[in-house]
Amino acid sequence: MAPVDSEKLKTIKNKQKRQKLFAELKHNQNKERHKERKARAKEELEHPELKEKRLQENVPETIESKRVFDETIATELEGDDDFxxxxxxxxxxxxxxxxxxxxxxxxxxxxxxxxxxxxxxxxxxxxxxxxxxxxxxxxxxxxxxxxxxxxxxxxxxxxxxxxxxxxxxxxxxxxxSLRDTKHIRGHGKQTGHVPxxxxxxxxxxxxxxxx
The missing domain is CATH 3.40.50.10480 (Brix domain)
Incomplete structure (x- = not known):
């Protein structure tokens, strides 16, 4: 059977057949991914500079790195406190x-x-x-x-x-989302400390x- 791609899966109306082919597609993709990783690991073992270059280029995105600058955000209170x-x-x-x-x-x-x-x-x-x-x-x-x-x-x-x-x-x-203390499992009693x-x-x- 010829390999099935994701576009062809959309045209298959039978749900069970579609699920089976989708599982095969994911299996083949994972198999190919592991094969590429193994080959890359072998190559990087022989040439360490390739791994260093890959790590420098593939910097993972974080919430902070994707944050859009907002001019209303203040890192510290500017000037005198109005109140x-x-x-x-x-x-x-x-x-x-x-x-x-x-x-x-x-x-x-x-x-x-x-x-x-x-x-x-x-x-x-x-x-x-x-x-x-x-x-x-x-x-x-x-x-x-x-x-x-x-x-x-x-x-x-x-x-x-x-x-x-x-x-x-x-x-x-x-x-x-107010929740009374008596409904909080394992809650303690209030003390005289300043909250x-x-x-x-x-x-x-x-x-x-x-x-």
Whole structure:
């Protein structure tokens, strides 16, 4: 039987016959590849400079080597931090956590989790008549440095609004793939240590400023 190429395989309608011929094609290709490698190894053994040349020319591609330059990516934070004047490093954070109006059990459970993770936090149940401005004013009058609002819709946590007091800035972070600690196999209990925030892919100039 004459050897079958990949183009001819496409014209064969019988599935079993096509699979059989495809297996034969792959076998022949692998056989030919091993034969070429064996011949090349023998030649390179006699002439080591050929192997050195091949290795220099056949540099494997990586994610970094294929990366397209993006001018928004910053290798380091350039100039002054735009938000540095808003934060007083000597002042200990005092944080109030609340929810969106009409919050459900999921939002309250998530608030409890945040309180276990973030030090010096207080939870206040959001009354429906109070707006975000009302909550911010409430916090400022009681010397809170930050307000965290858990956004929940249809019994699903979908975001966090972070407000630095008294005059901003304000950030909104989407929340996805949220998994409660009790559903994590082998999870441990929170300790009193100050948590570490892991920030991945905050690589643009704006991202570094936010981080």
């Amino acid at each position: 540095s004047s808003y934060f007083d490093a000597s002042k200990q954070p005092k944080i109030l956590i609340t929810t969106s109006p009409h919050a459900k059990k999921q939002a309250y459970n998530f608030a409890a989790t945040l309180m276990n993770i973030i030090p010096n936090t207080t939870f206040v149940k959001r009354q429906r008549q109070y707006t975000m401005n009302d909550m911010a004013e409430y916090c400022v009058n009681r010397d809170f440095t930050d307000l965290i609002v858990i956004n929940e819709d249809k019994k699903k946590i979908n975001g966090i609004t972070f407000i630095h007091l008294p005059s901003g800035p304000t950030f909104y972070f989407s929340v996805s 570490e925030l892991v920030l991945n892919n905050f690589s643009t100039r704006l991202g570094q400023t936010v981080a």
